[in-house]
Amino acid sequence: MSLMQEFGQRALDRGVPLSVQLDVTYRCNERCIHCYLDHDDHGEMTIAEIRDVLDQLADAGVFFLTLSGGEVFMRRDFFDIVEYARSLMFCVKIKTNAFMIGEEEARRLHELMVQDVQVSIYSHRAEVHDAITLLPGSLKRTVEGIRRLRAQGVKVIVANVLMMQNLGDYSGVIQLAEDLGAEYTIDPTITPMMDGDRNVLRLGLGVPQLQDVFRNSDLVGDVDEFCAPPPAMHEDVLRELPCSAGHTACYISPYGDLYPCVQFPLPSGNVRSQKFMDIWLHSEQLNDVRSITAADLPVCSGCGHVGSCSRCPGLAYMEGSMRGPSTQDCQKSYARTGIESANMRLKKAGSASPGLVQIAALLS
Amino acid sequence: MRSVYISRATSVAARSLDGEMMIMSARDSTLFTLNPAGTIIWQSADGKMPLAEIVKQKICVEFDADPAEALEDAEQFVSDLASHGILVVSDSPITQPELHSKTVTRGS
Ligand SMILES: C[S@@+](CC[C@H](N)C(=O)[O-])C[C@H]1O[C@@H](n2cnc3c(N)ncnc32)[C@H](O)[C@@H]1O
Ligand code: SF4
Ligand code: SF4
Numbered sequence: 164m165s166l167m168q169e170f171g172q173r174a175l176d177r178g179v180p181l182s183v184q185l186d187v188t189y190r191c192n193e194r195c196i197h198c199y200l201d202h203d204d205h206g207e208m209t210i211a212e213i214r215d216v217l218d219q220l221a222d223a224g225v226f227f228l229t230l231s232g233g234e235v236f237m238r239r240d241f242f243d244i245v246e247y248a249r250s251l252m253f254c255v256k257i258k259t260n261a262f263m264i265g266e267e268e269a270r271r272l273h274e275l276m277v278q279d280v281q282v283s284i285y286s287h288r289a290e291v292h293d294a295i296t297l298l299p300g301s302l303k304r305t306v307e308g309i310r311r312l313r314a315q316g317v318k319v320i321v322a323n324v325l326m327m328q329n330l331g332d333y334s335g336v337i338q339l340a341e342d343l344g345a346e347y348t349i350d351p352t353i354t355p356m357m358d359g360d361r362n363v364l365r366l367g368l369g370v371p372q373l374q375d376v377f378r379n380s381d382l383v384g385d386v387d388e389f390c391a392p393p394p395a396m397h398e399d400v401l402r403e404l405p406c407s408a409g410h411t412a413c414y415i416s417p418y419g420d421l422y423p424c425v426q427f428p429l430p431s432g433n434v435r436s437q438k439f440m441d442i443w444l445h446s447e448q449l450n451d452v453r454s455i456t457a458a459d460l461p462v463c464s465g466c467g468h469v470g471s472c473s474r475c476p477g478l479a480y481m482e483g484s485m486r487g488p489s490t491q492d493c494q495k496s497y498a499r500t501g502i503e504s505a506n507m508r509l510k511k512a513g514s515a516s517p518g519l520v521q522i523a524a525l526l527s
Numbered sequence: 528m529r530s531v532y533i534s535r536a537t538s539v540a541a542r543s544l545d546g547e548m549m550i551m552s553a554r555d556s557t558l559f560t561l562n563p564a565g566t567i568i569w570q571s572a573d574g575k576m577p578l579a580e581i582v583k584q585k586i587c588v589e590f591d592a593d594p595a596e597a598l599e600d601a602e603q604f605v606s607d608l609a610s611h612g613i614l615v616v617s618d619s620p621i622t623q624p625e626l627h628s629k630t631v632t633r634g635s
Contacts, residue, residue: 166558170549177545226542226549254540254551276538276553318556 174224174411175404180443182227182412183220184425187213187244189233189417193260194297195283197326197366199356200233207417210240212435214247216415219439221251231258231425233417242271249275256281258322261308262301269308273315281320282309282345285328287335295328309343319345325376326353326366337381351376352491355481357428367491373498390499393471400470401458408477409452413443423452427477429485452476455486462488466505468496533581533605533614534574534621541569554612564590565604572614574621578605 164172174181188207189200208216220228228248235241235257248255257272261282264272272280284305286292292302312319321340323333333349340347353367368376376382383389404410409423409431419435421442422428431449432442443449455476463469466488473496478489488506496504503511535541538553548561548569561569564586571581582598590597608614615621 166549166560170544170558170560173545179544181544221542224542224544226540226544226551249537252539252541276540278540278551278553278556 170226171407171411178444179224180220180411180413181225182229182407183225184229184231184412184414185213185216185220186232186415186417186425187230187235187241188238190237191232191234191260192237192262192298193234193301196295196297196328197324197353197363199354199363201356201358202233205418207238208419208435210243212419213244216419216434216439217244217248217251217253219434221253223440223443226254227256228253229256229258234263235259236263236268242275245272245275245277249277254278258283259308260296260301260305261312262298262304264308264311266311269311269315269317272312273317277317279318279320280312281322281348283322283324284336284339285323285326286332287339288332291329291332295326306339306343309345313344319343321345321347323347323349324353325349325351325368325372327368327372328366330368330372333376333382349376349382351495352475352478354426354478359481361481364491370494370498373495377495377499392500392502393468393496396467396470401456401464403457403470405455405457405474405476409449413449421446423449424477426475427452427480427485429477429480452485460486460488462505462509467502468493468500468504472496472504529618530577530579531602531605532574532576532617532620533568533572533578533609534617534623535569535572536613536615537623539613543570550613552611552613557611559608559611559613564600568601568604569608569614574615574617574623578602 171181189202190204191202230244236259245255255277256279257277258281282305284292285295289302293299309319321336323336325333337347351368351373353364355361356363377390378386380386408427412424414422414425415434419433420430421432421434423431429448431446457469458464463474472492474492475489476485478491479485479487482489488504490506493504493506497507540551541548543566546563546566548566550559550561567585567589568581571585578601579598582601583594586592586597586601587594605614605616609616
């Protein structure tokens with residue numbers, strides 16, 4: 164077990180929130196076609212409120228603090244936030260589009276010893292990237308921002324979210340990241356809007372595209388291993404916890420709302436009216452999330468993929484139930500292994516009913 | 528004997544988890560963990576109190592250790608951490624930039 168895993172286990176045993184993502188604003192200079200956010204300002208926390216929250220997070224034992232948005236540099240006081248967070252000795256990570264990172268910003272991020280900066284790039288071709296961000300010139304500016312960070316020695320991770328618009332370009336983005344001296348991470352999942360609107364999902368990859376991605380050894384390493392059929396079900400699997408959301412991690416919005424994760428917008432409290440630790444320890448919603456093991460999942464517990472599936476409880480929640488399957492993860496399990504999920508079989512059985520098909524056709 | 532003063536490097540990330548410090552070096556992202564004695568030394572590293580005093584007043588009291596042996600161990604520990612850029616060592620008191628002192632004792 165690595166030291167990090169050991170810390171993770173210890174935090175889990177003690178109920179310590181090891182990692183928190185704090186979005187400091189939802190405002191943004193870009194208008195990405197897939198973005199899950201509403202960019203209007205509905206009353207962001209002030210710097211004083213954020214400082215108080217950071218004090219409380221340090222008290223609670225939070226080590227990793229991810230500052231994201233929206234676009235963090237839309238806040239004029241962003242460096243005050245980073246400075247305060249570093250004075251509290253958080254391991255600070257930042258997510259940004261890097262459009263507004265000039266020499267001065269890069270220098271300060273280096274001086275403040277930010278752990279890493281994750282920057283979104285959708286394509287190495289400006290016409291593709293800029294058509295996603297809807298901001299002309301954005302790829303050029305983003306790459307310049309990354310160059311400045313790298314010149315200061317700041318660690319950069321290029322994050323490449325895949326959708327139909329940029330599917331063919333990931334090799335170009337990998338090469339660009341390499342040229343910039345940055346790490347690279349890929350995310351093949353488009354998530355619904357935070358308010359539940361699922362329209363953006365139409366931009367996401369389908370099974371054939373996922374199959375291509377999952378069979379590329381540059382992305383997944385050992386393809387045979389990655390795409391192997393799930394191992395025979397084992398008792399231990401059913402006792403496993405889904406992910407760190409709500410267990411050792413949580414998310415705080417610019418308005419103080421606390422959720423288990425940015426992708427799991429289950430309202431669990433608000434740090435403007437409650438103490439962070441009160442929410443963390445006593446929120447009914449967080450305790451509900453914590454009580455779930457794989458055995459409690461009505462569909463997934465009977466699915467052969469359950470031990471190896473990337474099932475996201477947040478996506479399941481947005482689909483209707485945090486104990487339900489997540490169709491996008493079913494698709495991924497299927498694209499990897501070619502084996503249908505329990506959820507897919509159920510849906511097929513449901514839609515095979517001639518009566519239902521008839522009614523749907525009549526209504527539409 | 529010449530006094531040694533120690534101060535926490537401001538470049539690291541650090542938090543106490545269950546009574547033990549976890550520290551990440553900003554230089555190379557290496558993660559460290561300090562045992563309870565190391566944690567006490569880290570938390571006392573204010574640049575003002577000489578290492579020998581920290582050992583005498585805190586380590587020996589807490590762990591009922593032999594002062595000479597404990598000091599030798601502490602010197603080795605301090606030089607290890609200094610070589611990773613986690614502690615700053617000096618033969619005169621060190622003025623620390625503003626760090627919120629509460630942080631180093633928090634979260635346990
Ligand atoms: C919300 S942004 C905030 C940080 C910064 N503005 C940026 O774009 O990198 C964080 C990440 O979420 C991704 N993202 C936004 N909407 C998404 C969606 N609907 N599905 C999946 N990822 C999404 C972005 O591409 C980006 O990599
Ligand atoms: S830059 Fe980030 S926050 Fe802004 S619209 Fe794009 S994905 Fe959303
Ligand atoms: S493949 Fe679908 S049904 Fe099976 S475990 Fe994953 S989310 Fe659940």
